Amino acid sequence: MRNSTKLILLFILVIISILLYGFYDIKGGFDYAFPRRMIRVAAMIITGIAISYSTVVFQTITQNRILTPTVIGIGSMYEVVQTLIYFFAGSMSIWVINKYLNFGVAIIAMILFALLLYRFLFRPDKYPIYLLLLIGMIIGTLLGSLVTFLQVLIDPVEYLGLQSQLFASFTKVKAELLYIAFGILILAFIYGYFVLRKLDVMSLGRENAINLGINYDRLVMNMLILSSVLIATSTALVGSITFFGLIVANLSYQFFVTYKHSVLILGASLFSIVALIGGQFLVEHVLELRTTISVIINFVGGIYFIYLLLKESRASG
Amino acid sequence: MIEIKRLTKKFSKKPVVEDISVNIEPGTITSFIGPNGAGKSTLLSMVSRLLNADTGEVLLDQNNVKKWKSTEFAKRVSILRQANFINVRLTVRELVAFGRYPYSKGRLTGEDEKFVDQAIEYMNLNDMQDRFLDELSGGQKQRAFIAMVIAQDTDYILLDEPLNNLDMKHSVQIMKILRKLVNELGRTVVIVLHDINFASVYSDRIVAMKDGKLVKNGTTKEIINPEILREIYDMNIPVQEQNGCRICVYFNSQT
Numbered sequence: 001m002r003n004s005t006k007l008i009l010l011f012i013l014v015i016i017s018i019l020l021y022g023f024y025d026i027k028g029g030f031d032y033a034f035p036r037r038m039i040r041v042a043a044m045i046i047t048g049i050a051i052s053y054s055t056v057v058f059q060t061i062t063q064n065r066i067l068t069p070t071v072i073g074i075g076s077m078y079e080v081v082q083t084l085i086y087f088f089a090g091s092m093s094i095w096v097i098n099k100y101l102n103f104g105v106a107i108i109a110m111i112l113f114a115l116l117l118y119r120f121l122f123r124p125d126k127y128p129i130y131l132l133l134l135i136g137m138i139i140g141t142l143l144g145s146l147v148t149f150l151q152v153l154i155d156p157v158e159y160l161g162l163q164s165q166l167f168a169s170f171t172k173v174k175a176e177l178l179y180i181a182f183g184i185l186i187l188a189f190i191y192g193y194f195v196l197r198k199l200d201v202m203s204l205g206r207e208n209a210i211n212l213g214i215n216y217d218r219l220v221m222n223m224l225i226l227s228s229v230l231i232a233t234s235t236a237l238v239g240s241i242t243f244f245g246l247i248v249a250n251l252s253y254q255f256f257v258t259y260k261h262s263v264l265i266l267g268a269s270l271f272s273i274v275a276l277i278g279g280q281f282l283v284e285h286v287l288e289l290r291t292t293i294s295v296i297i298n299f300v301g302g303i304y305f306i307y308l309l310l311k312e313s314r315a316s317g
Numbered sequence: 318m319i320e321i322k323r324l325t326k327k328f329s330k331k332p333v334v335e336d337i338s339v340n341i342e343p344g345t346i347t348s349f350i351g352p353n354g355a356g357k358s359t360l361l362s363m364v365s366r367l368l369n370a371d372t373g374e375v376l377l378d379q380n381n382v383k384k385w386k387s388t389e390f391a392k393r394v395s396i397l398r399q400a401n402f403i404n405v406r407l408t409v410r411e412l413v414a415f416g417r418y419p420y421s422k423g424r425l426t427g428e429d430e431k432f433v434d435q436a437i438e439y440m441n442l443n444d445m446q447d448r449f450l451d452e453l454s455g456g457q458k459q460r461a462f463i464a465m466v467i468a469q470d471t472d473y474i475l476l477d478e479p480l481n482n483l484d485m486k487h488s489v490q491i492m493k494i495l496r497k498l499v500n501e502l503g504r505t506v507v508i509v510l511h512d513i514n515f516a517s518v519y520s521d522r523i524v525a526m527k528d529g530k531l532v533k534n535g536t537t538k539e540i541i542n543p544e545i546l547r548e549i550y551d552m553n554i555p556v557q558e559q560n561g562c563r564i565c566v567y568f569n570s571q572t
Contacts, residue, residue, distance in 0.1 A: 049561075063404050064404075064491030065404065121332055197418075197422060197423030197424075199425075200415075200417060200423060201418055203404060203405045204403055204412075204415060205401070205402065205403060205404075206367075207396070208389075208401065210365075210366065210367055210396075211365065211367075211391065211395055211396045211397070211466075211469075212391055212415060212416070212418040212469070213387045213388035213389075213390065213392075213418065213419040214387065215387050253405075257403075257410065259406075259407055261403040311550045
């Protein structure tokens with residue numbers, strides 16, 4: 001099967017899942033339920049694309065297929081910001097009530113965190129990129145402990161509010177924020193359009209890419225920033241989904257055997273939209289909202305991650 | 318012409334390449350030889366801008382390598398390092414086509430396809446051009462990478478130990494192709510070699526290094542003689558003439 005055919009099939013699958021999710025078992029007023037469902041669908045499309053795009057890019061620049069941009073602790077930064085807000089200002093403060101403000105503060109904090117990290121640790125001539133990732137991971141863990149510490153001290157009622165803020169969920173997405181996220185996504189795609197083919201060359205590794213005239217180190221920096229902005233956007237919108245990017249990116253590599261990032265990113269995005277909408281459908285209609293989609297994703301993703309680790313160790317061993 | 322001027326590189330204060338100046342003559346095969354840790358690969362990496370020098374400069378046509386636009390430089394000088402681990406599944410032809418990137422930016426024209434065909438032909442890869450790289454043997458893979466560099470169509474081709482892990486037959490095959498590139502197409506090849514006999518038989522000029530310093534730079538005839546070889550390798554290496562080739566018989570030498 002050709003890759004274009006596969007993409008069309010996946011696209012049809014996306015349409016089917018959107019229709020199913022939109023029209024299945026609509027009770028009460030159609031005018032009430034349908035627009036709400038469509039807002040969730042839009043949120044899932046935007047986060048799905050943002051996560052897939054950033055993960056594929058991140059894995060190409062790190063030359064590693066089991067890492068995701070979340071390893072550098074962007075997700076922990078989100079938790080820190082929200083916890084600090086609840087701890088110092090409380091759930092009734094403007095920082096929580098005003099969704100724009102909350103979204104803006106969270107996204108800016110995450111991007112600043114990533115930029116600071118890169119500013120001090122991205123020295124490709126001195127250290128390998130793995131040093132950056134490892135230190136990011138350590139800082140992420142440190143931030144995580146800090147969050148836990150604050151959460152223990154917080155008022156239990158406030159904590160409930162905070163917890164719902166931190167768990168990834170599409171049911172509480174605010175439509176107003178979607179426009180901002182969509183805008184960021186469009187900008188990322190415009191930039192990506194100019195570098196897609198450079199990314200293809202980058203998958204040959206640093207030395208071959210420089211040989212072919214790629215300004216490698218600068219492009220890696222730009223791509224790190226791009227993937228951090230995208231991950232920050234999706235996290236601020238729905239919360240942190242750890243394994244999700246890993247699953248869809250690897251599904252895309254296996255399904256489309258190609259080096260072309262245009263195909264890989266599009267494929268991963270379509271996979272992620274189907275998976276998110278399908279997962280949300282399960283959560284709402286089969287599990288009847290007894291759990292959130294992030295639980296399912298982490299469960300399936302965790303299993304897939306172990307499978308990948310076993311496969312990679314066999315391949316290199 | 319590539320001019321290397323007083324190049325120095327230190328890794329955590331230890332000099333790996335120290336004050337080396339060499340000119341690469343166009344239209345020749347120049348071999349870098351020397352014991353392990355002599356700094357040959359480091360020198361080659363600096364010439365091809367994979368690595369920044371601490372002091373000194375490399376000039377291509379009188380212009381500092383760092384001042385060249387990266388795509389323009391990629392049309393003049395190509396480099397192939399020894400370890401080429403690739404994360405994606407590529408066919409031989411796809412890999413070779415990457416060699417056209419500096420020209421086509423990923424959208425291959427008819428002319429690009431012609432260069433790719435020629436490079437594949439040159440490296441005898443016709444019957445395996447649609448196979449995946451991970452299905453090939455070490456020698457076939459190495460040939461595919463060299464084909465990519467040939468498709469890149471540069472005046473200068475820099476190769477870092479391209480004979481590593483190859484058997485005798487494939488080593489000879491590759492050295493013959495490099496010779497052909499120089500004699501027939503007028504390319505300039507700079508190559509890091511471990512086997513001094515390959516250096517002796519196939520190269521026009523030899524740059525001998527030891528502990529990061531230049532020992533001697535000259536024609537093959539000047540370098541391949543017992544006195545200079547002792548200076549480089551600390552071994553007594555008798556040199557015998559065989560069919561017009563100077564062969565170093567180092568296998569049972571007394572140090």
